[in-house]
Amino acid sequence: xxxxxxxxxxxxxxxxxxxxxxxxxxxxxxxxxxxxxxxxxxxxxxxxxxxxxxxxxxxxx
Amino acid sequence: xxxxxxxxxxxxxxxxxxxxxxxxxxxxxxxxxxxxxxxxxxxxxxxxxxxxxxxxxxxxxxxxxxxxxxxxxxxxxxxxxxxxxxxxxxxxxxxxxxxxxxxxxxxxxxxxxxxxxxxxxxxxxxxxxxxxxxxxxxxxxx
Numbered sequence: 001x002x003x004x005x006x007x008x009x010x011x012x013x014x015x016x017x018x019x020x021x022x023x024x025x026x027x028x029x030x031x032x033x034x035x036x037x038x039x040x041x042x043x044x045x046x047x048x049x050x051x052x053x054x055x056x057x058x059x060x061x
Numbered sequence: 062x063x064x065x066x067x068x069x070x071x072x073x074x075x076x077x078x079x080x081x082x083x084x085x086x087x088x089x090x091x092x093x094x095x096x097x098x099x100x101x102x103x104x105x106x107x108x109x110x111x112x113x114x115x116x117x118x119x120x121x122x123x124x125x126x127x128x129x130x131x132x133x134x135x136x137x138x139x140x141x142x143x144x145x146x147x148x149x150x151x152x153x154x155x156x157x158x159x160x161x162x163x164x165x166x167x168x169x170x171x172x173x174x175x176x177x178x179x180x181x182x183x184x185x186x187x188x189x190x191x192x193x194x195x196x197x198x199x200x201x202x203x
Contacts, residue, residue: 001121005123015178019182
């Protein structure tokens with residue numbers, strides 16, 4: 001079986017994408033709301049990834 | 062007493078027969094997204110199933126470890142037993158992987174670590190799908 005080695009950023013974005021799809025599908029009632037909520041969740045995840053990333057970088061000095 | 066009967070009349074509790082929801086929930090557990098497909102929600106079932114299985118496959122490809130149940134202090138029990146339950150919630154893909162001999166040791170390294178989280182995360186995504194399946198079957202959701 002092949003082994004893949006993704007970076008922290010690639011892995012976190014992939015995980016965010018998969019979770020956003022599921023959250024969008026299960027929480028809203030119309031397709032339009034599902035798409036909007038999925039995109040919103042994904043944007044929040046990515047924003048948090050970059051925000052925490054910068055926070056850790058600045059924290060390290 | 063009168064208040065209770067008025068409240069009961071306004072919000073009658075619907076008793077949903079167990080057979081109405083247990084079949085789609087079991088199908089959804091064994092085959093991610095299968096519960097929705099069984100209920101005629103093909104598009105949603107495919108989205109949920111593909112997301113869960115892709116998450117699981119990436120976990121395998123990153124050589125994540127399955128959690129083995131352990132007891133000890135509260136945190137250890139919670140993490141390892143909870144993780145083991147989360148792994149099993151993926152259904153057939155998990156049982157197939159273990160049956161085919163996938164047995165990755167828990168190694169150090171961020172790729173292995175992410176893989177372990179992807180494997181447990183796939184199970185948790187399937188739990189969300191199962192809750193949705195249950196709500197559809199009991200008429201709480203369309």
